[in-house]
Amino acid sequence: MKKLINRAEDVVRESLEGFAAAHADLIRVNFEPAYVARRDAPVNGKVGVVSGGGSGHEPLHSGYVGMGMLDAACPGSIFSSPTPDQMLEASKAVDGGAGILHIIKNYTGDQMNFEMAAELGRAEGLEIDSAVIDDDVAVTDSLYTAGRRGVGLTVLAEKITGAAAEERRSLKEVANICRQVNSWGRSMGMALTSCTVPHIGHPMFDLPENEMEIGIGIHGEPGRKRLPIQSADEITAMLMEPVIQDLPYRAGDRVLLFVNGMGGTPLSELYIVYRQALSIAKGHRLNVERSFVGSYITSLEMAGCSITLLKLDDTLIRLWDAPVKTPALRWGI
Amino acid sequence: MPLQTIDKGAIVRWLTACADSIAANREYLTKLDAAIGDGDHGVNMDRGFKAVVVKLSAGAEMDIPQLMKSAGMTLISTVGGASGPLYGTFFLQAAQVCAGKAELTLADWIAMLKAAMNGIMARGKASAGDKTMLDALAPAVQALEDAAAQVHSTAGALALSACAAKAGMSATEPLVARKGRASYLGERSAGHLDPGAASMYLLLKAAAETLASR
């Protein structure tokens, strides 16, 4: 294992310390229990939008705390859900009197920890609602699985939901916007290489030099199938087609096209993927009205990408374009 | 002869033994979880039970329900993952059932484990055969109830429940996971023991080794 770290057990804390110091103008960090909150939280009369999950997906979620996006984020250990005490304290710290929305990626651990936090919070008089993100078409959604995983769409949901909260909409409306994003968005990812969790010390799985894994999650979980490596154009088609078929996205739909890097893939390659994804979208006569390219939800140093499509209407476009000022996402101001 | 009761000292010894056993099996649990999950179960459980033991030494004046509640709250805030809330719920539900008791009878212990099991089912919405920790716990509860009906010794009943937990754990190997991270693997989850069933067996085995000895 070759990593820019000190001790494996200090990775999450030391990274958070650096993050706190680097972005002190936008956020503040609480360490016991660990959460990141907007510098100006609580914002009076605004729904507090709180998310969280395992670390290792940076800039998700802490990088998206700030005006126009999240009010707080709870970082867990690497690839492991944070705990209810973090979520409870974060929720209390950003409660501006209009209620709290928890945005939860659909993993058993995250779900149960957020559920306990909501029970504890309600017992203390907080108003808490939740919305789940489960956009990964690689997982069959059935009674026999934990359901689809929350992946790339999470970033878009946090941006749009945060903008809705910034418009001072009610908790019910903000939650419904988030659910609408979830029902209109789909993703699929692939890996060229595995990744190494520092305290484990070796790669999560073996992926030989000439193979790739299609349908990967964001924790190095295995995907749908393992195939010999192919060209960027062929790989892009393997991701785009199942995503388009799933909703399905239909001719004339207005969409946002998001090509995400998994952490170890250069931006130049993501644009090669974007170029082909756009051409496939056009082939299906989708109107790509917004695009988003970069490594925004990652899996440590894994090489690979994911593609997310989100159907848009005027409201979602306005909320996507609305100003945002966070450590990792900033526009409109 | 009345059945042997379980006093506070025994509960302290049990919790300490749980921590020792989890620590000794940290790599084993991690390896099981790496095969069908994300490889964090041993590390998460070890962190949690180490914290439980720290609280034990600070809480000399706690009674049995307080010890159980403290263990539950500590696990919830230190373990994370799926097993944090599940094991936290296990101890919190058990604590509620023994409220006000200075000593536990075998019947109390059975009621506690049963409440713990129901709590885990309510939290995780899993049922028997889903390849989870429940597959070790449910047969252990059943074995205790059967043993109690035949007026066994407390030690004997606990030993039978540990045996049943072990059999339940082993029986998870061929199963296809339907809950938690392992369910993403579908058919590929068969052929591996469930890590949560393995840790549950360790806790129940520790109970058999400590609760009925003075």
Ligand SMILES: Nc1ncnc2c1ncn2[C@@H]1O[C@H](COP(=O)(O)OP(=O)(O)OP(=O)(O)O)[C@@H](O)[C@H]1O
């Ligand atoms: N819904 C459930 N009900 C009961 N037990 C479950 C459930 N889901 C998972 N488990 C148990 O939890 C164990 C895994 O625990 P672990 O702490 O490793 O969780 P995890 O899935 O890795 O969490 P996270 O996704 O946050 O990393 C499984 O082996 C299984 O026994």
Ligand SMILES: [Mg+2]
């Ligand atoms: Mg795990």
